[in-house]
Amino acid sequence: MDRLDEWLALARSDVGRRLPDPLVEQRLLDRVRERRALQSVAAARLPRVRPALHRVRPRFWFGVPAVLASAALAGAALLVWTFSPPVETTEPRLAATPFFALVGADAIAAERSPIVVESTLPRVTLADYGLPVDPARVDEAVGAEFLLSRAGVVLAVRFKE
Amino acid sequence: MSNARGFLAFDPNRPAAGRHDARELSARDLSDLERARAGDEQAFAVLYRRHSPAVFRYAWLLTGSESAAADAVQEAFIGLLEASDGFDPARGSLAAYLCGIARFRAYRAVDRRQETVGDIDGIEREGELTPLPLDALERSRALDRLYSAIRRLPPAFREVLILVELQEMPYAEAAAIAGIEIGTVRSRLSRAKARLASMLCGTETSG
Numbered sequence: 564m565d566r567l568d569e570w571l572a573l574a575r576s577d578v579g580r581r582l583p584d585p586l587v588e589q590r591l592l593d594r595v596r597e598r599r600a601l602q603s604v605a606a607a608r609l610p611r612v613r614p615a616l617h618r619v620r621p622r623f624w625f626g627v628p629a630v631l632a633s634a635a636l637a638g639a640a641l642l643v644w645t646f647s648p649p650v651e652t653t654e655p656r657l658a659a660t661p662f663f664a665l666v667g668a669d670a671i672a673a674e675r676s677p678i679v680v681e682s683t684l685p686r687v688t689l690a691d692y693g694l695p696v697d698p699a700r701v702d703e704a705v706g707a708e709f710l711l712s713r714a715g716v717v718l719a720v721r722f723k724e
Numbered sequence: 725m726s727n728a729r730g731f732l733a734f735d736p737n738r739p740a741a742g743r744h745d746a747r748e749l750s751a752r753d754l755s756d757l758e759r760a761r762a763g764d765e766q767a768f769a770v771l772y773r774r775h776s777p778a779v780f781r782y783a784w785l786l787t788g789s790e791s792a793a794a795d796a797v798q799e800a801f802i803g804l805l806e807a808s809d810g811f812d813p814a815r816g817s818l819a820a821y822l823c824g825i826a827r828f829r830a831y832r833a834v835d836r837r838q839e840t841v842g843d844i845d846g847i848e849r850e851g852e853l854t855p856l857p858l859d860a861l862e863r864s865r866a867l868d869r870l871y872s873a874i875r876r877l878p879p880a881f882r883e884v885l886i887l888v889e890l891q892e893m894p895y896a897e898a899a900a901i902a903g904i905e906i907g908t909v910r911s912r913l914s915r916a917k918a919r920l921a922s923m924l925c926g927t928e929t930s931g
Contacts, residue, residue: 578785596765598763598805
């Protein structure tokens with residue numbers, strides 16, 4: 564086996580010189596950046612939800628009347644909807660809005676290679692940007708594209724269907 | 725039966741690194757992995773540079789294709805990054821986990837219908853393996869012959885030979901990657917070497 568061991572030692576030293584194409588590392592690092600960008604988008608959306616939860620909890624005592632009132636309103640709305648003629652929705656179909664800047668224009672201009680990350684947001688978010696919201700679709704999500712810096716800062720957002 | 729590196733071929737305690745080193749490496753891996761999953765590029769780069777060469781070489785030896793090996797490396801690291809519950813340090817090292825994913829991808833890339841099957845029972849070596857040539861070109865040809873012979877080994881033998889002999893992994897780690905017992909690693913390695921020697925002597929009989 565000694566000669567085979569010599570052959571294998573030669574192979575070991577040859578194999579030891581082989582390395583993956585540097586492009587693989589580059590592609591993977593891009594993936595890490597995208598992942599961080601998505602995480603920062605998710606983190607940016609959390610503060611809007613948390614305060615609302617804190618506000619609701621102490622007011623638990625009128626939960627039951629609120630539910631009854633909501634049920635009555637929902638019943639009335641259902642009756643009206645059932646017997647009313649179909650109405651065209653008021654919300655115009657969004658192909659894609661322009662980008663809404665979330666930081667100063669200087670910061671956006673200074674970013675040399677921003678990343679665009681697709682995500683979704685609650686449709687009511689449209690109202691925050693002065694865009695019309697169709698009440699019939701208020702529970703649906705709306706497509707959003709976030710422009711992010713390489714460091715993961717959200718620079719701008721636009722909405723699209 | 726000692727090999728060129730001074731290890732006994734069947735030494736059950738043959739480690740690639742001390743246990744203390746392995747624990748330290750494992751702790752560093754875990755810390756880097758946690759930071760990489762949180763989006764730390766630097767930590768990911770460190771982790772990638774630490775493990776990708778071994779994963780690439782393993783996949784290259786299995787497939788014989790640099791592009792298939794690069795794909796296997798990429799998929800192994802994506803799996804590591806995105807399957808947050810995939811890697812369990814209690815079940816083995818990160819290197820073993822990555823090689824395990826790469827192995828799966830590499831086998832998918834190889835046309836398994838062309839794999840050599842069979843065993844080495846009945847093989848008799850009549851010739852002697854020639855010494856390695858001194859001339860660089862001849863050595864390069866010899867290497868091609870060796871790699872070609874390794875790739876014609878039955879998969880079960882080939883991967884053990886690659887992991888233990890060419891990647892210099894401890895038996896336990898090779899066993900974890902191949903999903904077999906340490907004793908099986910030993911016996912397969914012995915048979916793989918016998919078969920390889922036979923192939924290189926040009927006296928292989930069909931298994």
